[in-house]
Amino acid sequence: MNAAAHAGARFPSALIDRIRLADGREVVVRPVLAIDAEAEQAFVRGLSLESRRKRFHLPIRELSPALLRQLTDVDHVGHVAIVAEALASDDAPTIVADARYVNENGETHFAIAVADAWQGIGLGRALMQRLLRYAARHGIARMVADVITDNTAMTRLAASFGGRLSMSPHGAGLTRAHLELAGG
Numbered sequence: 001m002n003a004a005a006h007a008g009a010r011f012p013s014a015l016i017d018r019i020r021l022a023d024g025r026e027v028v029v030r031p032v033l034a035i036d037a038e039a040e041q042a043f044v045r046g047l048s049l050e051s052r053r054k055r056f057h058l059p060i061r062e063l064s065p066a067l068l069r070q071l072t073d074v075d076h077v078g079h080v081a082i083v084a085e086a087l088a089s090d091d092a093p094t095i096v097a098d099a100r101y102v103n104e105n106g107e108t109h110f111a112i113a114v115a116d117a118w119q120g121i122g123l124g125r126a127l128m129q130r131l132l133r134y135a136a137r138h139g140i141a142r143m144v145a146d147v148i149t150d151n152t153a154m155t156r157l158a159a160s161f162g163g164r165l166s167m168s169p170h171g172a173g174l175t176r177a178h179l180e181l182a183g184g
């Protein structure tokens with residue numbers, strides 16, 4: 001049983017949305033669920049090596065069972081995660097993007113990844129907007145992300161939300177993006 005069963009935890013239905021992207025393709029955005037494990041693993045396997053390196057900071061091929069569970073069986077309170085699902089005719093969900101924040105050690109860390117074939121058409125920005133708005137409404141004042149220093153797309157995306165950059169405490173080669181959230 002995950003922490004969603006804790007008193008006060010609520011399913012974040014406010015995060016459900018449908019978005020039309022710049023090239024006309026559409027996605028459904030929704031909170032991730034434990035039953036998404038297979039689809040989430042397929043999403044990660046389908047990322048290019050470069051996108052996986054940028055997202056996980058390691059050249060992993062797929063998620064370990066423990067990490068897969070951690071990323072899909074979330075409590076929707078201290079760990080809020082949304083996925084974008086491609087609208088398709090069959091029943092199997094195809095996850096094409098994932099964005100999340102996790103409260104740990106007094107900080108809120110965020111991370112995002114968009115499938116390579118879906119990058120550059122506004123999906124990353126759309127997910128960040130929704131995640132940041134939800135976080136602000138739930139009392140989060142600031143968030144950080146450690147970004148590989150050559151990750152121009154992510155540092156620009158963070159900067160477009162007013163993000164400030166500093167050296168990451170987690171080592172050379174990482175830049176920390178700090179976002180201040182406007183009150184919800």
Ligand SMILES: CC(C)(COP(=O)(O)OP(=O)(O)OC[C@H]1O[C@@H](n2cnc3c(N)ncnc32)[C@H](O)[C@@H]1OP(=O)(O)O)[C@@H](O)C(=O)NCCC(=O)NCCS
Pocket residue numbers: 050051052054055110111112113114115118119120121122123124125126145146147151152153154156157160
């Ligand atoms: C970073 C990432 C999430 C951006 O998502 P995206 O859907 O491609 O981005 P969008 O199309 O919404 O673009 C949003 C902004 O990001 C920046 N951006 C996106 N792609 C860019 C690129 N190739 N070069 C420079 N800036 C870029 C721009 O500021 C852009 O705004 P603009 O279109 O107004 O110029 C995506 O490239 C990705 O998943 N990369 C691999 C994983 C990763 O780096 N994760 C970050 C770890 S925290």
